[in-house]
Amino acid sequence: MFGHINKLIRVNLTKSRIFTENLDRYDLKEYIGGSGLAAKIIFDELDPSVDPLSPENILLFMTGPLTGTASPSCGRYCVCTKSPLTGLWAESHAAGFWGPELKFSGYDGIIIKGRSDTPVYLSIIDGKIELRNASKLWGTDTYQTEEYLKNELEDQSLKVASIGQAGENGVLFASIINDSGRAAGRCGVGTVMGSKNLKAIAVRGTKINVIPAAKNEMLKEFLRRIYVTIRSHPTAQIYSSYGTDGIMTMMHEYGDVPIKYFNKGSWTEGIEKISGEAMAKSILKKQWACYRCIIACGRHITGNESGTRKEGSGPEYETCASLGALCLNDDLNIIAIGNELCNRYGMDTISSGSVIAFAMECYEKRLISKENMEGLTLKWGDGDAIINTLHQIGKTKGFGKILAKGVKRAAKEIDKEAEEFALHVKGLEIPMHDPRAFKGLGLQYATSHRGACHLRGLVYHIEQGERVPDLGIHKRYERFTTDDKAFPVIAVQNWHDIMDSLIMCKFAFLPPASVLSMLNMVTGWDMKLDEFLKVGERTYNLKRVFNITCGATKSDDTLPKRFLEEPLNDGGSKGQIVELELMLKNYYEERGWTERGIPKEEKLEELDLSFTIPRLNR
Amino acid sequence: MNNMGINLDEKNLKKQIIDCMKSLHSRGLMTGVGGNASARQMGEEKAWITPSGLYKPDLNPSDLVNIDLEGKVIEGMFKPSIEWYFHTAIYKKRTDVNAILHTHSPFTMGLALANVKLRPITFEAATILADVPILPFKYPGTEELGNQVGDTILGKRAMILQNHGVITVGFDLIEALSTVEILEEAAIMTFVANIFGPPEEIPSDQIELIKKLYKI
Numbered sequence: 001m002f003g004h005i006n007k008l009i010r011v012n013l014t015k016s017r018i019f020t021e022n023l024d025r026y027d028l029k030e031y032i033g034g035s036g037l038a039a040k041i042i043f044d045e046l047d048p049s050v051d052p053l054s055p056e057n058i059l060l061f062m063t064g065p066l067t068g069t070a071s072p073s074c075g076r077y078c079v080c081t082k083s084p085l086t087g088l089w090a091e092s093h094a095a096g097f098w099g100p101e102l103k104f105s106g107y108d109g110i111i112i113k114g115r116s117d118t119p120v121y122l123s124i125i126d127g128k129i130e131l132r133n134a135s136k137l138w139g140t141d142t143y144q145t146e147e148y149l150k151n152e153l154e155d156q157s158l159k160v161a162s163i164g165q166a167g168e169n170g171v172l173f174a175s176i177i178n179d180s181g182r183a184a185g186r187c188g189v190g191t192v193m194g195s196k197n198l199k200a201i202a203v204r205g206t207k208i209n210v211i212p213a214a215k216n217e218m219l220k221e222f223l224r225r226i227y228v229t230i231r232s233h234p235t236a237q238i239y240s241s242y243g244t245d246g247i248m249t250m251m252h253e254y255g256d257v258p259i260k261y262f263n264k265g266s267w268t269e270g271i272e273k274i275s276g277e278a279m280a281k282s283i284l285k286k287q288w289a290c291y292r293c294i295i296a297c298g299r300h301i302t303g304n305e306s307g308t309r310k311e312g313s314g315p316e317y318e319t320c321a322s323l324g325a326l327c328l329n330d331d332l333n334i335i336a337i338g339n340e341l342c343n344r345y346g347m348d349t350i351s352s353g354s355v356i357a358f359a360m361e362c363y364e365k366r367l368i369s370k371e372n373m374e375g376l377t378l379k380w381g382d383g384d385a386i387i388n389t390l391h392q393i394g395k396t397k398g399f400g401k402i403l404a405k406g407v408k409r410a411a412k413e414i415d416k417e418a419e420e421f422a423l424h425v426k427g428l429e430i431p432m433h434d435p436r437a438f439k440g441l442g443l444q445y446a447t448s449h450r451g452a453c454h455l456r457g458l459v460y461h462i463e464q465g466e467r468v469p470d471l472g473i474h475k476r477y478e479r480f481t482t483d484d485k486a487f488p489v490i491a492v493q494n495w496h497d498i499m500d501s502l503i504m505c506k507f508a509f510l511p512p513a514s515v516l517s518m519l520n521m522v523t524g525w526d527m528k529l530d531e532f533l534k535v536g537e538r539t540y541n542l543k544r545v546f547n548i549t550c551g552a553t554k555s556d557d558t559l560p561k562r563f564l565e566e567p568l569n570d571g572g573s574k575g576q577i578v579e580l581e582l583m584l585k586n587y588y589e590e591r592g593w594t595e596r597g598i599p600k601e602e603k604l605e606e607l608d609l610s611f612t613i614p615r616l617n618r
Numbered sequence: 619m620n621n622m623g624i625n626l627d628e629k630n631l632k633k634q635i636i637d638c639m640k641s642l643h644s645r646g647l648m649t650g651v652g653g654n655a656s657a658r659q660m661g662e663e664k665a666w667i668t669p670s671g672l673y674k675p676d677l678n679p680s681d682l683v684n685i686d687l688e689g690k691v692i693e694g695m696f697k698p699s700i701e702w703y704f705h706t707a708i709y710k711k712r713t714d715v716n717a718i719l720h721t722h723s724p725f726t727m728g729l730a731l732a733n734v735k736l737r738p739i740t741f742e743a744a745t746i747l748a749d750v751p752i753l754p755f756k757y758p759g760t761e762e763l764g765n766q767v768g769d770t771i772l773g774k775r776a777m778i779l780q781n782h783g784v785i786t787v788g789f790d791l792i793e794a795l796s797t798v799e800i801l802e803e804a805a806i807m808t809f810v811a812n813i814f815g816p817p818e819e820i821p822s823d824q825i826e827l828i829k830k831l832y833k834i
């Protein structure tokens with residue numbers, strides 16, 4: 001078999017049992033790999049009613065057929081489970097080198113069930129899988145864990161994915177960190193890992209350093225000529241030089257960057273200080289590239305003299321916005337320190353910044369008293385408050401104990417009024433793009449299977465005039481229209497579900513036909529484009545059905561009141577609200593779903609998902 | 619890391635440099651003594667650069683000089699191009715850049731000498747060239763010029779050195795070469811259009827992402 005290794009690891013932590021099985025027991029042409037195949041496995045094996053933090057939950061680490069091959073920007077892996085934040089489908093992806101290394105070590109993925117009595121870590125080295133004692137590691141942060149394991153296993157090239165204290169302490173938005181700063185950030189996948197007493201997974205394959213393709217020479221020749229296409233996308237140029245934060249000033253112009261917890265539309269003087277250009281002129285040391293990436297959007301930053309900011313992985317756009325603009329903080333140094341803290345504790349920077357900004361608004365509105373906060377003050381823009389609160393969240397101490405539950409649950413504990421402005425979709429905090437600036441994005445947030453998600457679609461590119469002919473996106477979509485948004489949102493959602501199955505980075509903008517050619521050359525398949533695009537629709541619907549079996553209903557496909565009813569007074573999207581109802585109605589229709597948002601039987605049959613129908617009718 | 623498919627092997631990489639020089643010369647984008655090129659394999663802290671003083675269309679792969687990013691010669695029988703300062707300055711700043719071309723493209727330079735900046739007149743000019751800065755004159759072959767280029771190269775794939783020439787960069791030589799071609803094509807179009815009046819630009823809403831992203 002080419003592309004896939006054809007070996008899955010199964011670990012039962014309760015019984016300390018490990019065995020392996022072939023991957024080709026699944027129909028790989030129907031699900032490809034990555035999060036698509038993970039959806040099939042989780043649908044088959046997980047009782048949707050289980051408590052996400054119980055031993056019964058499944059935690060899946062998956063790669064795809066392109067992971068670790070010669071294909072560009074395919075250094076990713078995903079973690080799929082039932083989310084403790086949303087109680088629904090969770091998937092979170094990370095780049096770097098861990099995913100390819102898992103395949104070099106001889107496996108496509110790991111299915112983890114149960115809960116260990118004591119802290120353990122998993123080591124997978126050249127085919128050999130072992131569960132080892134991690135008691136000594138419990139309480140250490142993710143960077144320390146990585147370093148410790150490299151020394152213990154005497155291999156500096158070891159790749160480690162681990163949780164920090166946040167995952168151990170049950171912070172509901174805990175992440176999994178690899179390569180000292182790459183994060184599977186969202187949905188609390190690290191919390192699930194912590195609940196299983198699994199501290200880390202260390203992988204190493206010394207025998208190979210690239211997964212061979214079925215048509216190696218053809219692929220080589222194809223790749224050599226396809227780079228120009230990837231690089232000719234304007235964002236590739238900007239990401240190379242300024243990182244993802246290179247879009248900060250542009251997005252601010254649109255009124256897209258959330259300022260003061262989505263209360264302000266314009267903040268030019270602050271934005272200029274936290275932009276990618278500002279970073280390049282100040283704390284940037286060099287670019288950082290993942291496995292076989294030709295863009296290198298990663299930031300490697302310098303340390304400062306006092307030692308409060310250490311040299312290493314720097315913040316991305318989402319983090320610059322969440323710990324910056326969202327909290328009205330214009331200090332790049334604080335953002336960089338906060339970013340490192342989030343990485344070390346192992347918690348999502350989007351949700352972390354969001355709970356802090358939410359708390360700042362609560363504080364301003366006097367919904368939380370000083371004694372409640374144990375001496376913390378949470379004034380807008382207060383850098384020390386941001387850093388202190390991050391520590392408190394990571395340690396689940398003091399007020400951090402409440403914020404560690406995410407905005408939805410924290411609001412419930414704080415005040416009825418706070419629930420009105422706790423910004424989330426299905427329990428997942430809103431990413432750093434304002435749906436009032438791009439209304440299709442509003443529809444995307446409302447319908448994303450993991451809750452408010454900017455990465456299953458990136459539809460704002462389409463609303464900035466991008467065209468993708470292979471997906472039927474031929475015309476210029478305006479950002480404020482609503483009557484024509486169902487089609488492009490569905491098209492990009494399905495497409496990105498395919499990218500997440502391959503698994504390929506979404507910043508490598510290649511036309512779907514080229515991506516398919518690459519997949520065919522790697523696997524030796526002869527898949528046609530319509531068959532390929534169908535995979536995305538299939539996995540999207542499968543995840544939808546899973547969510548419905550978990551209890552999700554139409555009423556969960558919504559946005560916070562702030563976006564539906566409260567326009568901004570300034571900035572590039574001044575006066576706009578998201579008219580969701582109409583978009584949603586069109587969306588259900590276009591998807592072949594009922595008015596209640598349930599996939600119709602004929603749609604499921606068309607997608608070879610008939611096996612889901614009995615569960616839907618239960 | 620295994621760079622299979624990302625890089626040409628060393629032999630082919632060197633040949634590609636030579637082919638580029640011949641191609642640029644044959645199309646009048648540089649003279650036999652002006653212009654230079656370098657390329658490296660991704661991730662390497664050294665590059666192959668054209669030698670100084672030799673007639674460029676006559677170069678052989680064995681004439682190329684391998685230098686580290688401080689300009690120290692690792693391998694080669696000739697002196698590296700005197701412009702190694704800006705070549706290495708770019709490699710230090712841009713992990714994603716593996717090829718650099720320097721030409722004296724006549725139409726591009728002609729417009730720059732008259733301080734006419736290129737506008738988004740074609741789709742390629744908009745997406746590939748974006749904003750091409752014209753850097754004030756610095757003496758050729760100096761560290762000062764190297765620093766100036768290094769300080770400007772972020773976010774750019776082409777720049778013009780006033781009273782001197784053009785620099786383009788790319789992930790590989792093909793990308794850098796295409797950029798030289800697009801630049802000269804846009805310059806000729808702009809030159810012709812200017813005979814009759816200022817050139818028409820692409821309507822802004824059609825290239826909104828590009829204009830906003832690049833601030834053009």
Ligand SMILES: [Zn+2]
Pocket residue numbers: 652653720721722758782783
């Ligand atoms: Zn010159």
